[in-house]
Amino acid sequence: MPRLRLLALPLATALLLGACSNPSDVPSNSAGGSAKGGLSAYMPSNSSSNFEITSLPFVNSLSFAPDLCNDAQDVFFVAHQDDDLLFMNPDIATAVSQNHCVVTVFLTxxxxxxxxxxYGLDYQQYWRNREDGEREAYARMSGVPNTWTQQIYTFAGKAIRTSVLQGNPRVRLMFLRMRESNSSGVSMRALWESSDPTLVAPTMDNSNTFTRQQVLNVLTNVLTVSEAKYVHIQDTAPIVYGTRSEHPDHIAAGRFGEAADKAYTAPHVTVQHRDYNIGVEPYNVTTDQFNTKVGAFKTYANYDPIICxxxxxxxxxxxxxSGGFYVEWSWRQYxxxxxxxxxxxxxxxxxxxAxxxxxxxxxxxxxxVQTTPGGSTWSAWEDLRGNYPAPPTVVNMADGRLAAFERSNSGQVMVKTEVSSGGAWGDWVNLGGVVSSIPVAAQQANGTLVVFxxxxxxxxxxxxxxxxxxxxGGWAGIGGPKFTSSPAVALDRFGRLVLFVRASDGAIYTVSQSAPSGGWGAxxxxxxxxxxxxxPVTGRDQDGRLEVFVRGSDGKLYHRWQTPSGGWGGWSKLGDVQFTGSPVAGSNQDGTIAVSVRSVGGSVQSIxxxxxxxxxxxxxxxGGSFVSxxxxxxxxxxxxxxxxxxxxxIIYRRGQNDTAWTGLQAP
Structure with a gap:
């Protein structure tokens, strides 16, 4: 795929503007005074260490050099140093190894x-050491020397300490340095939970003060400047499995990240990572992934005496x-x-x-699956393995076997097929690509599958x-404007695949094959x-004409349909039911299309x-009360x-002409 062009200032230029010969912090004048760039110097009264705010250069814009990111930028928002290494790996290590640009933002x-x-530790030096530990862990994951360029970058008017890995400038770490909840003073958690929008949290180094909105502005600006394609946050609503309650800072950081993610309107993928509660789940990372993950964590742990x-x-x-749960977490990612x-x-x-x-x-x-064709009972759930945050798209191949498509967290398309119809499944196969939508597949006229x-x-x-x-075969582009939605595809009455997708101007666009199994038109x-x-969602009339359905800005159902001549009718609203999510369309026994939605009240409504x-x-x-x-x-x-x-x-089913929903079982 073509490389994505990012902001105008190349990273190489940014580094030259503020290169620092010493990869560690540059000591400032021990007598006090003001650091360059307007930051107030700060000597903690309760610290025996002799560091202050360092005199670091300001750079007004941080950007990636063209072609640097392999079309992929990952941003990770975490509460503490080590949350990323324990709960967001192996995703981080995988992104680094695939030459993604990786930005990790530590809120506290x-x-x-x-x-x-x-434990009688130097309070102020402790958190500084944790930052050093993160830098060495990321250098280890990158396979380059632990040498960093330290700079101050301005995001939403706030000066944010940023470390850029010299041997791999795709990797950068940002430190907001707010207090964690296990400390006195106004913490990051307090900012999120407070009903007072004017509450102010000073940072540990006194370089910034933050209101809740200012934190959101900084995080949203980081996403915008980085042109994030994959946004990783902590679990916003964790369930306690077992006996260990979730750390409140994890939840607050997750909710800060979620709010910034919603304010960031560019097309992207969002992944929420579970934290403490993964410890009760089965191992689900490979031995190689575990070795990488635990190795990075041990590198960090050498700087954090509270680990041991x-x-x-x-x-x-x-x-x-006593610390074996660190190993248990390292065997898992959920x-x-x-x-x-x-x-x-x-x-x-x-x-x-199925x-x-x-x-x-x-x-x-x-x-x-149904236990018999057309039957009323269904089997138990079968685990198809894999580690994904979104459901697969599943279609039939020419011989009737099913093929399931997923997008990995590193942006690649994965496919898994039945070995025999209704039988065992093979392994997941990587089809490559660097994508930001759920893959959608369909069988074209000659029986081959096409994935979009x-x-x-x-x-x-x-x-x-x-x-x-x-x-x-290989990936091929089919042009068009910039798109923001997942695609929808169906065969029309001429045997051609027709594709529908929402573009950045808010309109729905369509393109069809010029002939069955052929190339693509305009x-x-x-x-x-x-x-x-x-x-968009597609339906097919009995005569083979296609219809496309979407949720309007008023939350109601709209559709357009193919005319007999091959053109399209105008958009038409179908009633006044308001709903959430996407509609689903299917064909009744009599050949009519039925569209169902989940209403804002939670019931299923059908037309x-x-x-x-x-x-x-x-x-x-x-009726019913449903989430999706x-x-x-x-x-x-x-x-x-x-x-x-x-x-x-619980998953419920309802057949045509049934008078009630029948519960099956929870997944």
Missing amino acids: AGDNEYGTQQ PPSGGVGCVAPGE FHVDVTQGGSVARLADGRL AFVIGDRSSSPLKM VRGNDGQMYIKSQLAPNGGW WQSLGGSFGTDVH KQTGPNGGWGDWSNL LIGAMPDASGRLMTLARGTDN
Whole structure:
């Protein structure tokens, strides 16, 4: 894929503007006074160490040099030094190894005032050492010397201490240095939880003061300047599994990150990483990943004596010892799964339906199938393995076997296929790419699969099987404007694939193959003005004409349809039901399209055509209390089967003409 061009000032220029020959902090005048750039010098009265705010150069803009980032920029927001190494790895190490640009922002200084008092440590020097430990850990993950350029960068009017790894300038660490909650004074947590918008938190080095909004402004500006494509935050709503409660700083940092993420409107992927509660889950990283992860953490731990108090070192970072939970965390990485994102429904070759979701504790795709074609009972969940925060897209190959597609956290497309229809599954295969949308796949007229993604440059890309059920060719771009949504695709009555996607101007665009299994024509705007979180959905009339459905800015359902001549009708609103998420569309036994949505009240509402290829009737309230729709598809009996996830986390089904929902089981 083409490389993404970033901000105008190359990083090489930025480094020259403020190069510092000493990779560690530069001592300032011990007599006090003001540091350069307007920062007030600060000597902690309760510290025996002799450091002050250092005289570092200011650089007004930090940018990546063109082509530096391999089309991928990851930003990690964490509360403390070590949260990233324990809970966001191996994602960080993987991103570094794949030449992503990696920005980690530490919201607190990790000062731990009461902990340092307990062990008789120098309070002020302690958090400085933790920053040094992070720098060496990232240098180790990068495989380069531990030599850093230290500078001050301005984000949203605040001077933020930033370290740039000289041997790999894709890697930078930023330190906001607010107090953690295990300390006196106004902490980062207090800022988030306070109802007083004027509450001010001074930083540990007195270089800044922050209100809650100012923290959000800084974090949002970091995302904007970095042109983040993957945003990683801590768990915003952790569930306590076992006996260990979550650290309140983790939650507050996660919610700060979530708020900044929502304010950042450029297309990107968001991943929430679980923290303490991963310790009760099965191991899910490979031995190589574990060795990288625990090695980076041990490197850091040499700078943090509270890891192995009171003498420090890494002797306790071993199974069965007092600090063995560090090793247990190093064997795991789990995600907070957003259950509102739904799932996928597909049909096996024998006619049985299969539902796919991400397990909210397993972080891996799960599959549940009808026990008999058209039957009322379903199997237990089968774990398809993998480590993903979003559900897969699942389609049939030419021989009827299912293929599941995922996007890894490093932005690559992964595929896993059945070995035999309804039987075992093979391993996940990496199809490459650097993408920022869920992959969507469809079978074209000649039986080969085509997978569609939005690249990190905002363009649409495709990859096709070289033969039915076979291997894959390379990625190819199909042009068009900048896009912001995941794509939707379907075969039209001429046997051509037709693609739909929302562009940055808010309109829905479409492009179709020029012939069955052929090349692609010109993009056409279907108009409209839809929100950034809108993803189009397709339906197919009985005569093969396509319809496209979207949620309007008023939260109501809109559609356009192909005309018999091949053109498109205008946008039309279908009633006044307001809903959240994306609609799901399927075909009834009589050939009519039915569209279901999750209303703002949580019930499922459905609307269908009055006849095949015809107009639309009124909305029907199917009731229930749900968090998301999984999908809808006719089963072997021809009945449209709709599946949804209840607020009790149980998956429910409702077939056409059923009068009630039937609970199956929780994933």
